[in-house]
Amino acid sequence: MKRVTIRDVAREAKVSVTLVSFVMNAKRDKDGNLDCPVNPETAKRVLQVAQKLGYRRNFAAASLRSGHSNTIAVIPNDISNKFFAGISRCIEDLAHQRGYTVFFSSSEENADKLESVMDAVLAHNIDGVIVAPCTGGEIAIRKALDSRVPVVLLDRDIENLTGDNVGKVLLDDVAAGRMATDLLIERGFRNAEMISYTLGISSISERERGYRMSMMDHDLYDHVRIHYTTYGDAASDVEKFIKDGVKRGVDAFFLPTYSLSAMALAAMKKLGLRTPDDLAIVGFDESDIYSLYDTTVTHIVQPLKELGEKSVEALIGMIEGKPAETIVLKPTLIPGGSTDRLEK
Amino acid sequence: MKRVTIRDVAREAKVSVTLVSFVMNAKRDKDGNLDCPVNPETAKRVLQVAQKLGYRRNFAAASLRSGHSNTIAVIPNDISNKFFAGISRCIEDLAHQRGYTVFFSSSEENADKLESVMDAVLAHNIDGVIVAPCTGGEIAIRKALDSRVPVVLLDRDIENLTGDNVGKVLLDDVAAGRMATDLLIERGFRNAEMISYTLGISSISERERGYRMSMMDHDLYDHVRIHYTTYGDAASDVEKFIKDGVKRGVDAFFLPTYSLSAMALAAMKKLGLRTPDDLAIVGFDESDIYSLYDTTVTHIVQPLKELGEKSVEALIGMIEGKPAETIVLKPTLIPGGSTDRLEK
C-alpha cells in the first residue's frame, strides 16, 4: 500500500495541490464550515477524495517546510512519579484538543539526560516545551531558549531564568509548608520537624520556607529542625530521623514529597510507631496509601488538573506569540487521622 | 540564531554536503572509529566544524527523505497506571540505547482515542508501535499493519491478530491465576472467589482461566465464582461483592488487577474486615499499599523490566527485518500476611 500524497488527491479531485493543502489545513468553525478561501463544493469533493484514497498528511514534509510541528514536549523529572502521571493526562487532553501532539520524555532527575532529551526535542522541530527541571537543568533549558523555543517551567522554578520565552506554572509551595505546619501546631503538635531532600529544587526549599515561617509565627523558633537526605539514602535516613526524633520528643513530622511520605509511613510501621499517638504526620501529594494506612493520613494535594492545563495554555499562548505568564496555584490540605488532637 | 544546516557545515569545512551527511550518520564502531567511507582526517574536521557551528540534524528533513524516523511509539491503555509507568522507563532506556526516540501516548482504554493516536503515529512516519490494546483496538492496529508499520502487542493479546508484522510480549496470565489460587487453597482457603472486569481483555480473562483451572484441579468446582464489574461501577460493586461474600462464607478473594486490589482493600477497611482473619486476599501488581496496609498483602508481580525490554527488542528486530516473535514471561508471587494460614 503505497503512501498517498497530496498530489494524488489533487489529481483525483481535479484541483491543484494548493487547494488540497488549503482544505486539509482548514479548521472547522463553530458552524462546521471550513474557514478557508475555498469553494465549499470543491472542499467537500477534496475531502471525499482524500478519504477515499486514505490520505494522511506527511508530518515530516509539513514540518520541514513550515518550520513548526504542532508538537510540544513534556519533560517531567520522573515519569513513574504519581504526580506527573496524573498531570500528564491533563496536559495531553488539553493539548490534543488544541490541535497539538504531545511528546513525553523523562529527565529522570539527571541534568545530562535532560540535555540529551532537549537535543532530541530541538532536532524534532518541536514548538514548545513544558519541563520540570532537575538540579542543573538550566543549561539544557537555555539551549531551547537559544533556539527560540518557548519553555514553561512546571512545578519547579529556576529563579534566574526569565524572559518573554519563559512561562512558569508553580504551586504556592510556601503556602503548602505553612498550611501543614499551622495545622500541626493548632492541633497541639508544637515540636514538629521536617525531612527534606538536598536537591536544590525550588519547590522543596519553598516548602521548607513555609514550615520555618509558620514555626516563627508561633514562636517555636527553637524547635525548627529540618533533616536532609538524598534519593539514594532516603529509605535508611528517614527511618533514622524518625527513630531519633521520637526519642528526642518530636511529636510530628512534615514530609514535603510523596516519596518521603511513603518512606516515613513504612519506617513507622517497621519501628512499631503509631500515628498520631507516637507521631503526627502530614504527607504530600495524593496516594492510595493515605486512605489505606492504619490511620488515614493528613496530606497536601496539588491541583493537578489546573497545573496541567495552565501550563498547556501558557505554552500554546507563547507559541502563538502571547507574552509569557507566571501562574501560581494554591494547594489544598486534606485532613486525616494522622493529625488528630491527642487526648491528654 | 538561525538554524545551522548541513550546507553551512559543508561550506565551512570545505567539503560537499554528501560528506557531511555521511559523517553525521556514521556510527562509531567499538574502537571509536567512524565506520563510513570517509577519510578520518576529513571526518574529524567535519565533526569539529559541526560542533563549532552548533549543528543539529533536522529530523523532519531526514525523515521526509529517508522514509523512516528512528522513532517508536508506545501506546499504553493508561499512562497513570503504575504498571505502565514502570514499564515505560525500561522501554525508553533500552530504545534510547538502540538509537531510537520514544513517543508515548495513552489510549485511555478507549478505542476511538487509540485510533486517533494511531493516526498521529502513522502521520509522523513512526517506525514501529508497542501497544497495550483496549477493547475494540483491533481496527486501529490493523491501520498500522496496513501501512506496513510493525506492531508489538504488550500485556494484552488479540488472538486473531497475527502475521509477520505482529510481535507479542505477554505475561503467562493463566499461570498467574493458578499461582494465586493454588496458594490460597494450599493455605486452607478453599472457598476462594474472584472479582473481575467485563473488559474483554485477554490478560484478565486468562487470569480467570487460571483461577478456574486451579479450582477444578482441587475439586472445588462448586466454589468457582467470578464477580464482574466495570471501571465505572467498580468502587461500589467491589464493596458489595465483599460484603455479600463474607456473609456467604467466602474466605478469600483473588483480585486480578491493581485497581481491583486497591478497591478491595479500601472496601475491607470500610467494612471493618481484617485480612486474613475475615478474608484472605491475593492482589496484583506492585504497590506501596501492599506493604503499608494493616497486614502486608500477598500479590503477583509482573517482570516489568523484562516485559519492557523484550518488547523493544522484538519491535526493533521487526523494524530491521527480523521475523515477529511471541514471548511469554512468568509472573512471580510475593507472599504477604494476607494469606497466612488461620489457626483453628
Next chain:
DNA sequence: TTGAAAGCGATACCAT
C-alpha cells in the same frame, strides 16, 4: 574517498 544533483511531500508566495 569525494561530489553533483535528484528528489521526499508538504507549504507559501505570487499570479491569475
Next chain:
DNA sequence: ATGGTATCGCTTTCAA
C-alpha cells in the same frame, strides 16, 4: 476562488 512553482534540509543514487 484557484493554480504554478520554488523551497524547506536532508539522504541517496550515480559518477568521478
